[in-house]
Amino acid sequence: MTVTPDRPTPNAAAAPAGPTIIDRFVAANRDYAVTFQDGGMDARPVQKIAVVACMDARLDLFAALGLELGDAHVIRNAGGVVTDDTIRSLTISQRALGTRSIALIHHTGCGLLGLTEDFRRELELEVGQRPQWAVEAFVDLDGDVRQSMQRVRTSPFLPHTDDVRGFVFDVHTGLLREIH
Ligand SMILES: [Zn+2]
Numbered sequence: 428m429t430v431t432p433d434r435p436t437p438n439a440a441a442a443p444a445g446p447t448i449i450d451r452f453v454a455a456n457r458d459y460a461v462t463f464q465d466g467g468m469d470a471r472p473v474q475k476i477a478v479v480a481c482m483d484a485r486l487d488l489f490a491a492l493g494l495e496l497g498d499a500h501v502i503r504n505a506g507g508v509v510t511d512d513t514i515r516s517l518t519i520s521q522r523a524l525g526t527r528s529i530a531l532i533h534h535t536g537c538g539l540l541g542l543t544e545d546f547r548r549e550l551e552l553e554v555g556q557r558p559q560w561a562v563e564a565f566v567d568l569d570g571d572v573r574q575s576m577q578r579v580r581t582s583p584f585l586p587h588t589d590d591v592r593g594f595v596f597d598v599h600t601g602l603l604r605e606i607h
Pocket of ligand 1: 481482483505506507534536537538539
């Protein structure tokens with residue numbers, strides 16, 4: 428696949444005609460703040476759990492998992508993969524903020540399923556610099572969930588690895604399937 432981004436045309440520097448999506452965020456936030464009530468919640472997640480999930484726009488974690496505000500740490504990235512930075516967040520989650528359980532959630536139709544590490548080579552050819560990160564592409568969804576669970580369970584930085592479970596979320600049915 429090509430990784431060439433859309434280039435703005437020279438005269439596209441002028442201000443866009445209508446409000447951008449971020450302008451809409453700012454307006455929506457003003458409305459939100461009108462009825463916002465500070466629940467006085469602690470930074471420590473009530474359910475003592477951290478969820479690592481893909482950034483996929485179809486995955487509404489709070490609704491899908493029955494979570495309430497304040498219940499969980501949610502760590503999201505492309506694929507929901509366990510990278511060094513995911514381990515960084517999980518370590519802080521457990522050691523500084525009291526979580527003990529970890530749920531890993533990948534999903535059907537993930538954008539990473541179609542990619543390969545060629546993505547990095549193409550990127551390097553285009554920009555003249557090889558990214559330091561791995562794409563973490565995968566072809567075996569279940570296998571990748573197992574790999575992620577293994578990375579968490581073997582991390583020397585995490586004190587609590589006895590309640591680590593992995594799932595595949597089906598974007599068509601909304602159901603989780605546990606991976607063992
Ligand atoms: Zn995904």
